[in-house]
Structures are given as C-alpha cells and as structure tokens.
Amino acid sequence: MSMYDWAEQECRIACKKENPNFNFDSEDFDYGCSCYKSALKAYKSLCEDGHSGASFNFTRRILERLMKGQPLTPITDEDFFIVHPEYAIESNEWLAEHGIKSEIQCPRMSSLFRTETLDGKVSYSDINRAYCIDIESPSDTYSSAKDRVVDEFFPITMPYMPEKGQYKVYCQTFLTDRKNGDFDTQAILYFITPDGKRVDVNRYQTEKNGKMVDITKEEYEALLEKRIDGLRDKVANSLLWTLLSNSAPEKEIERRETAWKSLLSETKKSIENTLKQLCVFYENPEHYKYNCFSVEQALCHGDFSDFDNVPQLIEIGKYLQGILKVIQ
DSSP states (O other): OOHHHHHHHHHHHHHHHHOTTOOTTSOOOOHHHHHHHHHHHHHHHHHHTTOOHHHHHHHHHHHHHHHTTOOSSOBOGGGGGSSOGGGEEOOOHHHHHTTEEEEEEOTTOTTEEEEEETTOOEEEEETTSEEEEETTEEEEEEOOGGGGHHHHHSOOOSSBOOOSSOEEEEEEEEOSOGGGTTOSEEEEEEEEOTTSOEEEEEEEEEEETTEEEEEOHHHHHHHHTTOOSOHHHHHHHHHHHHHHHSSSOHHHHHHHHHHHHHSOHHHHHHHHHHHHHHGGGGGSGGGGGGOSHHHHHHHHHTOOTTOTTOHHHHHHHHHHHHHHHHTO
C-alpha cells in the first residue's frame, strides 16, 4: 500500500465515523468530512512531489507554520519597520488618550503587534498566541481580551519565534439578568501552556453600571447560584439543532427541517422539554467534557459505541433517534 493509499483509507474511515451517510466520492458537502477530503488533497500534492522520509517531515513542518501564519525564522524588532503602509497603525488622538505613542502590526506576521507608550515602554502581543475555551463546552473556543492574560505571565520578547501550539485559557461566562445580553459575569480560571503546564489565574468579574468590575471568588459563586441561562437548555437546543440542521446530507436536512416545522406546537414543546430534562446530566461539572461537537455528532448519528459507561448519554442518543422517527 502506498503512502497516499494509506492516507485515503484513513480519511475514508474518519469520514465514515464522522457521518455514516456521507458519500466520500461525491461532491456533497459535510463540514467535517469535507475537511478530511481537503487535507487529503494537500497530502496527495506532497506525495506527487516525491517527498518521503526526512524531506516529507521537513516540508510538513514548513507547511504547518505557513498555514498558521507563523514565520519561518525569528521576528526581530527591526522587522516591524519594514515599509508596508497597510500594516502601520497611525498614532491618533484615541491612542494618545490611552497613553500609546504608536502601535505597529508586524509585516512578517499579521497577528503580532508592537506597542510603544508615551513614556517609551515597548511591549508585544500576538493575537494568535492564545485562545479561550468555555469550560462548560470544551468545543466552544474563541478569542477575546481574556486571552491576553497570558502576556502578563509570559511577556513576549525579541527575537520572537511562536511556540509550537497555543496557550489554552479556560473561562466561564453566564447570565444573571436578561437585560445584560449573552452574559454579565465571567471568570478566567486557568490556562494551559503549549508544553502542558497549568497556570492558575482565578479572576472574576461581573457587570455593574455598564462596566465589568472585579469581584471575589465568593461573590462569583453567589452569582453562579442566580444564573438564568441554564446549561441543560443550551445543550438541549444545540443537540436539537444539530439533529435537524447539521448531521445529515443537505437533502435530508431539508426534509427534517420541513417535517419538524409541520409538527404541532404542542408536540414540539413536549419534545423540547423532555430533551431538556435529559440534559440535566450536562450540568454536573464532571460531565462538561461531553458537551462538545464530536459527542453531539455521535449522538445524532446514533453511534453510542464510545459511551458504554455513560448510560445517560445513551439515553439522550436514543431519544434523539426517537425524534427522527417522529418526523419520518
């Protein structure tokens, strides 16, 4: 078996597990499976160039850095002053009001910025250096000001060569008052370094008079008891959406959505309420790890093979399959 044949076999197996109904040889689109097919195309190109062994691994490492927008050699302070007008952020009144003399985007690495204050202090920030993870939903990752906490613990210095891997900042957000939008209370709990070390942060904030202010852990836990955006409801809604809109070929999705809309409102509400009751399972912090995309997909596809020791998940999965029978 050739290197390419092996890779194709692996991609076919992965797609079959991702979506049993997906036709690998068709032009149909499935988010996960289409990513496997795209990766296989890149792999095929490397094989056709005659790479193998050491040259294959060397080329792969170069490609990985380029795909991540990372430089191939270390960045120096001088690199910020290469003439590329589109990367220069001109000093303005707003920057001056915040004590900033200049802020420059690195022409060699668009995620890297150099900031100089009015008193001459220079600092650097890489907006791709870290990302946040919702502890209640590990597959929910995002970037925000919260992931800048990494720079406080490990400031960037020159010359700079991005580490292999990113810092993972674990956060929690929730809502205590509907008028405050998606959330009004948040915590930066800890982060994991690229080499796997845990660094505790434990910072807590809540919204007061339109601004986020620091609070104690005790105040945070008291607010957590008053949250109104229950996790079980979030998970139940996500599972139902996945079942109806994101776990089947396009034509089948259209059929499911049409069939769901045709149900009586009382029937839909009964189904939704039962699913929410089953999803109380997810509110246990020990079960947060199951609130992720791969588990959602498996449950919606009726694949319970990985959940033999978690009967609650199997019960949820079987109920989801029952919903499909209702809308046949």
